[in-house]
């Protein structure tokens with residue numbers, strides 16, 4: 001890594017500068033409203049947190065306000081599924097960028113119900129199927145897993161968001177039924193969708209999220225507890241998938257300009273992993289045309305550029 005991570009005080013003042021710049025910038029898009037409960041979120045919220053491997057936390061703006069983690073939950077689901085399943089998982093979901101929108105259905109029929117990667121919706125639904133068929137209560141197991149990683153027992157699913165997505169989840173249902181028709185979903189589709197919407201509706205703040213994913217910056221070992229969450233090979237693989245597919249059809253551009261494994265969600269959050277340093281989480285709800293939160297992308301971009309954090313230097 002080229003950058004010398006900044007001293008705590010400098011790091012916090014850089015984050016404050018980035019939040020001030022983001023508050024002045026145009027929103028860069030609209031808040032997600034295809035899930036009605038998400039349409040009520042405060043479009044002006046802006047927060048950022050950095051949690052270093054030694055536990056040091058830096059925050060600015062609304063970093064302690066909880067928001068819907070949405071697709072960021074796909075990282076936790078994947079880590080859980082990789083622990084429960086061997087390489088046979090990669091026969092059911094591939095490791096290639098899709099070049100399509102996160103909820104696209106067209107490719108899935110051509111490719112016989114095998115999703116391109118675990119971070120588009122179809123891939124995350126296969127992962128949700130792995131969890132529902134391998135845990136007696138996958139939703140409880142999921143929320144407990146996240147609570148333990150974030151060291152925060154109060155983390156919970158937002159029931160309004162969960163219900164709202166269930167009511168308006170026809171496209172995800174279509175993806176799941178199409179895959180079921182190809183034999184790539186084992187459990188009942190309603191059960192898989194229920195789990196998937198539940199995990200997407202979990203609410204966390206920037207600090208929780210940055211802390212919870214420390215193991216990805218630390219070869220699979222969770223900083224603080226020193227617990228092994230996954231083996232080093234799995235941490236490598238998750239980071240590789242985040243780099244190639246975590247920002248959907250903007251992943252190439254994000255790798256080109258920023259160079260960090262990252263994952264966005266339509267709740268406005270982005271997490272970015274800085275190997276051997278820590279995790280950044282930025283939040284700003286309005287989404288650009290790729291479904292990525294525009295001002296959060298910009299804050300993470302500036303943080304990485306100003307500190308020289310790219311993994312590709």
Ligand SMILES: NC(=O)CC[C@H](N)C(=O)O
Nearest residue numbers: 070071102121200265266
């Ligand atoms: N990109 C996202 O965050 C999408 C997650 C959302 N729950 C959906 O399925 O549409």
